[in-house]
Amino acid sequence: MEYALLVTKAQKGDGEAFIQLIKQYEMILYRTAKAFGLQDEDIADLLQETVLTAFEKIATLKEAQYFNTWICRILLNNCYRFMKQHKQVMSLDTETLNELAHHDCLPIELEDALNSLEANYRIALTLYYVNGLTTKEISELLHEPEGTIKSRISRAKQFLKNDYYLEEAQLL
16 A cells, blocks of 8 residues: 555554554664664663554644654654653764664675764664655754755765775775
8 A cells, every 4th residue: 555545544543554654664663763772672662652652643744755754753752752761861963873673674784884984974874775764854853954964975875985895895
């Protein structure tokens, strides 16, 4: 079923459509929460809270195409609140994206390449390529100018091309 149609049905109270939407985004949400370095038990609680909030407030979503950004923002707010309550103060734009979830979902080479980047480049690249967000959506999530996000993605790709993959090739 088409993504926008699922959002519209969910907004009209169709629980099954909402469940289908969540199933499409559960790994994205998990990887995003894992970027905070939280334990799986805490992530499970945060995801449950995020899904419940999204279900209760889906009618407030103005445009179906922004569901991904909208639900990620709910999750990020929940993560920040959790960390503040537990005195774990981290900022997503300075926290490293270590321990990406479910190694079987990401090739080891990609994980290694991402881990070779500085945190701000790694986050931009992960949100763009792994989570599938646009530069505008990343800009809104991280509260940084879109040009900065575009620059980070470009520089990260350039670093990987010129340094990481070149070094890998020389090792072979």
